[in-house]
Amino acid sequence: MSVSCRVKRCYILEACRIGIHNERVEKLIKELPSVPGDWSNGDVNSTEKNATSNGSTENGTSVRETQSMLLERIASEMNRLKFYIAHAQNLPFIQNMEKRIQSASLLLDASLGHCFVDGLEHRDENAIYNCLRAYAAVDNTSSAEEIFRMTIVAPLIQKIIPRGLSGEVAGASGDGLENDYQEIKKCIEKDCQFLLEISSAENSGLHVFDFLANSILKEVLSAIKKGKPGAFSPGRPTEFLINYKSSLDFLGHLEGYCPSRSAVTKFRAEAICIEFMKQWNVGVYFSLRFQEIAGALDSALAATNLIPVHNSPSVNGKSQDLTLKQSTILLESLRSCWREDVLILSCSDKFLRLTLQLLSRFSNWLSSGLAARKTGNTASNSGYEWAASAVPNDFLYIIHDINCLATEVCGDYLEHVLQLLSSFSADVLDLVKQSILQGGKSLNDLTPLAINAITDALVDEAVKGLKDVKAIATTFRMTNKPIPSRHSLYVSGLLSPLKKDFLDTEKHNPYLTKETIKELRHGAATEITGRYYDMVVEIVSVARKTESSLQRLKKGAQRRAGGVSSDVSDPTVSDTDKLCMQYFLDIQEYGRNLSTLGVEAKEIPAYRSLWQCVAPTDRQNVIDL
Template identity: 25%
Template structure:
């Protein structure tokens, strides 16, 4: 801006005007406008007209700014435009159509001329197609004939292999051929078959018998495979030689059984002197392994188990008088540690006295463990110490069975387990072979593959023998003590036997065996529990038949003061003791525990718990302004009432102590034993079980509330009775000859709270509630002190009102009496009032100190504060 312009417009009005105009223009642009509705004429692109379904309401709403008359006019105009466009389109297309028909004139003849050569071409193509089909059918027929010939040739080769395999097997097993059978029938000189085991040299030596039979079993497996393939083709030849295949199978099975039996006898019995060399032992073990491998490859697991059962296990016989017969030592083939070795089993005295021995956990199914197949396994079993009782004939019998299994069976089971695992991993089991075996070989067992010697041989024989021969002794539930001992010993035997199993699968198979299920059902555990229930509950009911608490004698070794609580605790402890508890009955014993607690609570409710009215504190809860009831007669306690109250105090104190002991002991029993002995369950179920116990204990503890109230009521009454001399202080001071200012509290103050001290045994030796002192002294003393302070206020208020009445009777004299007033009195009555007031102050202070000696905080007592204010008041207000 130049100097000249600035001089003409010193205030820059032009610039300000321009800015104002621009600002108003901007404001007008930003201001919201009121646009009028835009008229949109009807067109082909209108969305309401082009939709698939015409919506009248939506169309009318979109034209809401148009009146119906204008809308009708608009629609008619749009209809006229549509008609005009339609006529235009027809005219344009008609001209094109007319021109097309003119252009195609004469094209029909040309098309007919083009169709003539197409018929000849079609005829030639069809002729060629027929010739190709004929050639194709001829080739296919020749191929089918060649396929049939090929299959027949393969079948003939298969039948030849089948015949050769049968002949070769008969030769290997020294079975006479059909031709030899015919010759022998014509000249029957010797109809006996030479044993395949009586082999001559090379492959016929004793050391190669097992390998020879193994090769024969392999050949037999191939024979069965070929026979199954030929049987699928419905060959009659297979049916004709089936008898020879069956003869081969039976012969091979018989020879294998014979070899297996002789090997078992050589390995388990040894020589006549009981000794066997290591070389012979190794050879026998190798033959045993080869025999088991042959059994496994043929699927004859049950046959091998039958041989074991017949030649080994049944030699250990269990007869009805086995428990009464003298025990004979079972000499092992090789040295092994005895189950009585001190290093293997802890002495019985080292066992916890309260923790029951529970050898019934299913450890083999839930936790993996390492099986030891060496010697001394039974001695290492954690359950062996239960079978060391030399005085128990059943334990001795079980120990002999375990030593027998350990000596003669554990090596065989280990080898069989290894053979089965190897065959499974190699996939060498042929299901068709197993299916080809006769039905009678299964012996009713489950069709599981592999050896199950522990389940089908060891347990089946010994379990059935125990049930059949010793069942009347072992399973006799009529004698609960012997039954419990037999059950524990038998379960220890079963777990020790499981410890000898070669694998966890063997343990599972043993527990799934029908004999095991039948064996477990023979235990009449409900009958045993019923007898224990009668025994336990009978003693408790006998103790609870008394209507009052019976103090336990000093010779009883338990923490309960009454015989009733001791009987309930003994019953609960017996449920979980080693002499009574059985894990399979844990839920029933748990229910009985809760029932015993409920029965004890019911007895307390019916016999000891006082009525609510009797438990009320007899002291009147009055304040300094309440009206005294001087006309109410005071009940003088008699000797009988005092004795009855003393008995009640002892009863209730003993019961409260026993309930607390029951609560603590049961919680300890739950943590240390019950929670461990109950079966494993989900966390939520275990929490619910513990909550149930807590609820039962809470209900039992709740019964002591009324007892505590009644104890407080009796002690409060006695303390208030000791407070009665406070009413005669005024008359005593007025009648005294030597009227001096008091310096000590009254004689009765020290005896006000004495009933509390006597009850808790404070400074007076033993009291009925000395055991409750630690937990109940503060609460009891607080309630009693508060009630006594209220009664103290009541007596002082009554004294003041009595003096006021006497003062009003003195006519013509100015009332200058103030029991606790501080006014200067010059006459003798004023001096008496001052001495009475000082005596009251000393008594109240001594009463407070006595309460503090009980551990109370008297400053927090509202009644005591009111009492202190009353005796220190300058002038007590008139309440009339």
């Protein structure tokens, strides 16, 4: 057989096959009710009348079931017809049949829609099942989903969220969704679950339908947009978060109707589900929370002085013992990032970054202020006026607050954050832990700076008394004072700043630990002693040089006058010796005063050098107070 013959034969076979199926479809369609209202009125067509005349009695339900079975058969034939047409698109006779096929398809769609609506209204499971199989056969699932939405879902939702009333229910309460979702859940269970169970039945072949997304969720979203558009607005963060979390809970409730994990995945991938999530602009929400939380801390740090607090914040009945408002606001801001009424889990990375920024902001504010105080750059409008006006007591409170904050951040606070993020992977949790611990370390690193600030303040106050050291030298130079026998009055005042009650452990407990007080006292004493040594060494050195020069001048004058020079030393004690003796008595008393503070004078290198500078020759090697 030639090629042309085989082609012609195939052409004839295809034409016959298509013609046969088209005739079947048209014949079956003729058996459908001619009036749409017949579906709901319970009228029967000729086929059913014949069945009745043959002795078969049928009620309304059986009529619907019969019609649905006929529609399923038609849909199956129509599916085959479209399959054959798809393989013979270029054949001339197809063009002649297009109008007939299109007409049959439209009538099938209309009839199937009426039968499906009737089945839904009467909850006829068999009729609904057959209609759904028919829709699936002709690949027209969207029509079934839309019919269910308009027929069953829309009337229910509109009773709960009336459309066009957004202007009348202005305000936060008018846009709340939590109660609405509760009512919708009840309606789904009462009026929609029957269809969901039919379409999700195992081995039913109806998994192609997604009534959850394309019927229920679609109508809910439409109702919210038209009836409560303000529900999506992040301009009221608190109400927005409540609605957002309620919406996530509602989606989770819908997912509970999915028969399998793959069905859940399919539901989440539906376009309407994606559109629903896009309505919630969590980015703008976070920006508003950022301004709220970070702004509160910035306002507190902008104060020109440190502000003490008397009522420290409490959590779960536990007092946090913070002493400064700036520290209190930091802790409140840190906690706000992870409060239930603030946090959105999908933005947890942003809230973690905000947490670290808050810690960094506070650390930079404190370290920069202390550095500016040390360099004297605390002029007005510099942002560090607080550091200029701070007194030693303030820095004690800073040290205490730093310790409290670091302990909280690296302890309970960290555990709370990790618990909230427990659903994340171990690697992520480890990164979160390390970053927060690093933030806590940045706080601890501030303690030495605050201690140095206190030390500098104490030293500056103490060295004011050293001005009398120079006055003693002048006194011995200008008068013929006897050899001193007791220490000077100024000595008792040198360490008075260290003896003030702000270093009293009992009074400031628990603001300072004993270790911190010991470190403060030893550091200040070391610095004061160093200043003391520098001043005494300079005075004694100048005095000895002056005395040596005067002796050389005196000897020169005697030689010029013809006097006899003698190498016998003057038995009288020189003014320099008297001066050194006075300083020696003074540093002995100074050393005893150091001991009363718990500081061993001989452990301070500057004190040992000072002792050797002014002590008598026979006492220079042993420090004896």
